[in-house]
Amino acid sequence: MNNSGEIAQIEDAEGYIASICFKTGPPLSVGVEIEQLVHDADHPHRPLSAAALTAVVGGHEPGDGGRVSLGPGGQVTLAAWPQAGLERLHETVHAEIERVDLLITRGGLRLAGLGIDPHRAPRRVLASRRQRAMAAAFARRSGDGRILMYSTAGLRPLLPAGPPGELAARWAAVHDLGPALLALFANSPVHAGRDTGWASTRMRAWQGLARAGARPTGPDPAAAWAEYALRVPLLYVRGPGASWSVPDGVTFADWIGGALPRRPTYDDLDEHLGTLYPPVRPRGHLEVRYLDAQPGGDWFAPVALLSALLGDPATVDAARALAEPVADRWVEAARYGLTDAGIAAAVAPLVDLALGALDRGGLPGSLLEEVSGAVQSRFRRAHML
Template sequence: MVTAADLDNAAVLRNSEEAEGYLAKICFKTGPPVRTGVELEWTVHDAVDPTRPVGAERLRLALGPYAPTTLDPAATARPLPHGGTVSVEPGGQLEISSAPQRGLDALHETTDADIGHLTALLAAAGLVLGTTGIDPHRPPRSAVETPRYRAMRTAFDRDGPDGRTMMFSTAGLQVCLDAGEPGQVVERWCAVHELGPPLLAAFATARRHAGRDTGWASARMRAWQRIDPTRTRAVWPPATGGRDPVAAWIRYALDAPLLCVRRPDGNWSAPPAVTFRDWIGGALPGPPTADDLRYHLSTLFPPVRPRGYLEVRYLDAQPPGEWLAPVAVLAALLGDPVTLGLAREASAPVADRWTVAARHGLADPALAAAANTLFDLAARALDRTDLAPATQKEISHILERRLAAAERGNP
């Protein structure tokens, strides 16, 4: 999968046209859609008292050689035995980023092995991984301080408490999919957006936060939706219409305000409302580089983000042993043109219902109907994946259980 490192990151961006050209080269890498990756995030809790704060030092000691440099600048940050890398979020959430695999079976095997290794490390330190998309026990609390995290907190605090909830309490599941051949990119880009609200609703796990029922199926997504919409709203469809995802992403990226500006003194706070386009135009001392633009992209958090591949960001963390279900659903639905066309048709009536999905989940009848159709299509398409029959059956049972729980009024 392409990264900004493929280009000259030290190049100074002297005008918007150079920035647009840079973005056009890195946002969508085309080719056969064969690889899938996953990023799994969890809150972390004391095994005896889940309401007890878990600090950075305890995490560092638990992770040992796998600790990231955000916990210890001198850390080796060794990959997990099956290739996954560990990162830590500002609230102490842990994340495993898998290496992309050419088949779901390999992704399942290697990722489960790395989860098992991480779980054992934490257990030895009296820690356990959370099981939902938001911390059900503790209020938002900072655990890790870096210049980036301090700048983010400063920026989000201007608009209220939701930024801290997002930073310190939420845990998501991200699915990374190839963008596809040139003739497939638009359809796949549109599809992963259109499928978003019913899949968000179907896999919502984040109702309880800080010891109370929030009344939202996904309080995680509620927090994301309530922070700066210029960096969290969906990129597609673009407000100006059209069917060019590259142009839509370029506008989105350049017109989003800066969240942080890297400086040697460690103060990365950005002035309010200054966009990257403004920076190119001289709003800050010194022009930005391509590397500054690459870093700016990492501070944009739409439900789907193009990173050469498609990074699907709208799913909550899943209960133990169930992370593969939403990954397999997405892969199966995008696996052939007929299934994809039927999935888009089923999702079209609810494709813009992001807030309804976060609030009501499958209690919303229209979202439940769309999810039912998507699950049926996915279950029938699983045999076209390389997953073992027993794994396919297990996924189908998870999907059936989600729908049955919604029918009982307990999604």
């Protein structure tokens, strides 16, 4: 398709979105994007230098098809393309994290291992024209946008959509599991020197910036996602002028209907899809966005648990049943984490289900112990609060 072509009808946009956002097939691969905040090793309150950060990691190219990128707040993101199995993913990512951490340390910096900056107020470090346009749009809506862009870091498992007949259940499950796993791995209670009262201040900020209504689930996830994407207000529209701003509330569907001076193209639609940040985003795979960044090697536990709970239809059904009592408790999960007794009661059997599935699936004992140990430390920490 020539993506510079104009979109004439809503149906054309819906068909295009449905065709690119879910790639169904055998559920064999899993990937991850690991975003980390960066601090000066000796003076973590000191503003980060864009020049210093770029000099340290700007030219680094990871192996195995991954990439390293820098975010507007100076975040470093390692994206590892999906691998054939958790053991291979662990091996690939572990080696690459060690290389990135070595580069960071040699540059006098360190990775925070947290979901929000505990030391500094939001401050722009780097900015493309796209990021400037996003920041301006967020600023018109909420102060949370500045926090999200410059002060937060997330862990994003990349999970397969699965066979066509299993897509609806897997898509629903990855949402249903959200509050429980968000609570289990909440890791952002302090921002800019202040205890916020939230286990995941990062997710509190996301909730404060929500740009659409109910989550896009149902018997036809592709159609539901297309409808959702077209009704979310535009953040900006690219153009030759200095300003990319658009009137508040204009959606992509409105644009197709003539709300803006020119017609949208498929390139415009691709750009819009990249500005959607719901808890789960389909980009061929299922990109989970509700988890806080984790310290060091702790990234593996949430990725392994999610992968195991989506491992086969029977486990998906069992996981959804266990998660159902807390499936809509996003606010409580973000605020209280595992100190909420109801959420903790749902998390425990979900973890047991996942560990059993990982054991049956042949995950090596050392990696199984790593996952179990990370989870146990979370529960111990919650009981100490």
